[in-house]
Amino acid sequence: MKANDPAALNQMGGNHYIVGDYDKAVEYYTKAAELGDSMAHHSLGCMYSEGNSVEKDEGMAIRHWEKAVIGGNHQARYNLYIHETDNKRAVKHLIIAAKLGEEESMKKLWKYYSDGIISKTELDATLRAHQSAIDATKSAQREAAEACHQRKATASR
Numbered sequence: 001m002k003a004n005d006p007a008a009l010n011q012m013g014g015n016h017y018i019v020g021d022y023d024k025a026v027e028y029y030t031k032a033a034e035l036g037d038s039m040a041h042h043s044l045g046c047m048y049s050e051g052n053s054v055e056k057d058e059g060m061a062i063r064h065w066e067k068a069v070i071g072g073n074h075q076a077r078y079n080l081y082i083h084e085t086d087n088k089r090a091v092k093h094l095i096i097a098a099k100l101g102e103e104e105s106m107k108k109l110w111k112y113y114s115d116g117i118i119s120k121t122e123l124d125a126t127l128r129a130h131q132s133a134i135d136a137t138k139s140a141q142r143e144a145a146e147a148c149h150q151r152k153a154t155a156s157r
Contacts, residue, residue: 006037013043018153022053033064038071045076058083074100081105091118098126101133 013028026047032040045064048057062083068076074097081093091112097105106127113123 006035010040041068042076074102099129
């Protein structure tokens with residue numbers, strides 16, 4: 001953190017968020033976001049959307065999520081979909097997020113397909129890319145890290 005490592009600052013923000021110290025979480029997330037950390041931008045977007053230790057501000061939430069998606073954050077892409085009022089843009093957000101492996105986006109696209117908003121060809125192409133993204137992220141190390149993260153989150157509650 002002393003070296004202004006954005007990933008470390010984001011992690012500290014997450015640690016403070018988990019225990020409910022939202023003021024400190026905002027402080028660390030903001031520092032990490034200023035250094036370009038896309039996860040920190042995503043987290044700040046969520047905090048502005050929810051009004052946790054910051055004034056609720058959908059515009060600020062969207063700006064942070066837009067910066068996060070530039071960094072490839074699929075969760076922020078899904079959040080942009082939720083706030084999108086234009087159906088075509090909403091579907092584009094979902095397709096991009098699904099192709100990055102975001103599970104809820106794929107589920108929503110099935111609904112858009114059944115409603116006739118996207119074609120079978122679009123759905124199939126997105127499903128193939130989605131599965132490829134999921135397969136590319138599978139590893140024993142990732143599974144062990146996720147299990148450790150879940151244990152820490154459960155222990156802090």
